[in-house]
Each structure stands twice: as structure tokens, then as C-alpha cells.
Ligand code: SF4
């Protein structure tokens with residue numbers, strides 16, 4: 001294995017994010033669909049852990065800040081319930097290599 005390989009936690013520590021305060025690049029279309037979602041795979045599949053089910057309010061809490069733009073949540077959502085776009089130019093994750 002290459003001595004340069006790092007795990008996701010280490011990767012998160014070296015990434016930089018430029019947060020666009022005026023535009024959420026990920027939006028849940030319908031909280032009702034999340035309420036009825038059988039397994040809520042977004043909560044376990046997102047490598048940045050940005051989705052969390054709130055059992056008290058019966059709502060999916062989520063955050064677009066810290067998104068790694070991997071697209072996993074979009075692909076894995078069984079109800080096509082995410083309005084997903086890349087952040088606007090210049091915003092979002094900035095991967096640092098090396
Ligand atoms: S996988 Fe989709 S529908 Fe299910 S909880 Fe997550 S965002 Fe909601």
C-alpha cells in the first residue's frame with residue numbers, strides 16, 4: 001500500500017470548504033418521504049455524516065456545509081428525494097493533494 005494513502009477522517013481534516021451562505025446545493029424535496037423511508041440509507045452512506053434522523057421531530061436533519069460532493073446520497077436515495085447540484089463556482093470542498 002502506498003505510504004501516501006489516507007483514510008476518510010484524515011482526508012476530512014485536510015480539506016477546506018468555502019461555504020456559500022446564500023445557496024444550499026442540496027435540498028430535501030419532501031420530508032414526508034424521509035419519514036416513510038424504510039432504511040434511510042443516507043444516514044449511513046454519507047462519508048461526511050451530514051444526514052441525521054431526528055426521532056423527536058420526525059425530520060431528516062441535514063447539512064450542506066462539509067459536503068464532499070461525492071454524490072452518494074443522490075445515488076442511494078430510493079425515493080429520488082434530493083435536489084442535488086454542485087455548489088456554485090468557487091464554493092464547496094477544495095481538495096488538497098499531497
Ligand atoms: S434516503 Fe432519501 S428519502 Fe430516505 S431518508 Fe434519506 S433523503 Fe430521505
Ligand code: SF4
Nearest residue numbers: 046067068070071073
Ligand atoms: S454528496 Fe456525498 S458528502 Fe455530500 S451530502 Fe451527499 S453523500 Fe454526503
